Amino acid sequence: MISSFSQYLYQFALSVDLVNQEIIDNIREIIWQYLNKPLGLCFTEELHPTKVNNEPGLTIIWGKGTDQKGYSNVLKKPDGSYYGQASYAYAYNKPMWIVDGNSSPLYQTENYEDYWSKSTDIPKYWKFHEHETKTSIMIPLKISQSIYGIWNLESVTHLEFDKKITEELLLIAKSLALLLNLYNSTERRLKCTKEAVENLKISSERLPLKFSENNTIFLASSSKAKRDVIGAIRNVLDQFSSYKIVYWKEISDSGNINEQIINAINSSSFGIVYLSEPNMNHDYQDNPNTLFESGMFQALSNEPSSPVFGWIPIREKEGLRIPFDLASDRILIVPRLKTGELNSEYFCRELKERIDALIIRN
Helix, strand or coil: CCCCHHHHHHHHHHHCCCCCHHHHHHHHHHHHHHHHHHHCEEEEEEEEEEEECCEEEEEEEEEECCCCCCCEEECECCCCCECHHHHHHHHHCCCEEEEECCCCCHHHCCCEEECCCCCCCCCCCCCCCCCCCCEEEEEEEEECCEEEEEEEEEECCCCCCCHHHHHHHHHHHHHHHHHHHHHHHHHHHHHHHHHHHHHHHHHHHHCCCCCCCCCEEEEEECCCCCHHHHHHHHHHHCCCCCCEEEEHHHCCCCCCHHHHHHHHHHCCCEEEEECEEECCCCCEEECHHHHHHHHHHHHHHCCCCCCCCEEEEEECCCCCCCCCCCCCCCCEECCECCCCCECHHHHHHHHHHHHHHHHHHC
C-alpha cells in the first residue's frame, strides 16, 4: 500500500517510458516544494559526473538557491584531497548527513559530524551562497552499481538525524536516478532520430537513379564494430566468390561518403548489417547509421523494382530495443562464450546457411 510521496514517485518512475527535459525539471521542482519547508531548505543542487581538463569532476546540472548552474570542478585537488563534501560523497558513493557538533554554520567550522555514514576526514564545506547552512545532506543518485550523480540538500536548521526521513530521501533519490536513466535514454533516441532524419534528407536530395551492378553484397557496420565479428563475416563472404563484396569502410572514391553508401546499398543484391557497437557501460548499443542502413534494406527488399532481394541483420544479445519493427526478419544474434569471446565456428556456420538460403530463395 502506498503511504508516502516517495512511494508515489517511485511507482511513477517505474511506470513511465519517456522523460524529456521539461518532465525532469518539473519533477525536480515538485521534489523541492515537497522538502523545502519541512527541512528548512535554503539550497539544493544536482551534480553529475563530467571531465574537467581530462580529470574526473562534477558539474552542477540543476539547483535552487544558486546561480552556479553549469559550474564544474575536478573531484580532487593536486594534493589528492577532495574539492568539497559533494566530491567526497560522490567518490565514496555514500549518503551523508553533515552537521557541526556545536550547531554552528558549516562554513565557520571544521568540526563536522556525519550522522548518516559516520564518515571521518570530511573535507571542508564550500560556501556557494549567502545562507548559513547548518545541515548538509548528500545522497548518491544510483541504480544498483550505476551512479548518475550526487544530490545535495542544505538547511539553515541544525537537523537531528531521522531514520524515517532518510528512508524517504533514499527512495526519492532512487526514483530520481531511474528518471535520469529514462531521460538519458530519451535523449539518445532523439539524437538517433535526428541523425536518421538528416540521413533521410541526404538520400532524398542525392539518391541518383542508376542501373544496379549484378551480384553485389553490401556489408554495413559501425566504425567501432567488434573486429572479431567483422573478421568472421568477411571470412564467410569470401566463400561467395561470384559476388562482389562492398564494405562501407573500404569505399575510397572521392566525394561525399554518405552519398556513396546510399548509392552502394541501392545497387546491391543483398546486405549484411552488423548493428551493434560497444558503449561506455561495457555493453552494446545499436549504431544510428546502421539503423538507417537497416531501414533502407528493409524498404528496398520489399520494393518489387529494387535489385535488393533481402538482407541479414546481425546484433549482439545485449542492447537497447531496436526502434522499428524487424519481426519479419530473423536477426542473427552474435553467439559469445561465457568469456565474451566469439563462438566463431557456430557464428560462421549460421551466417553461411542464412546467406545460402537467401540466395536460393531468390
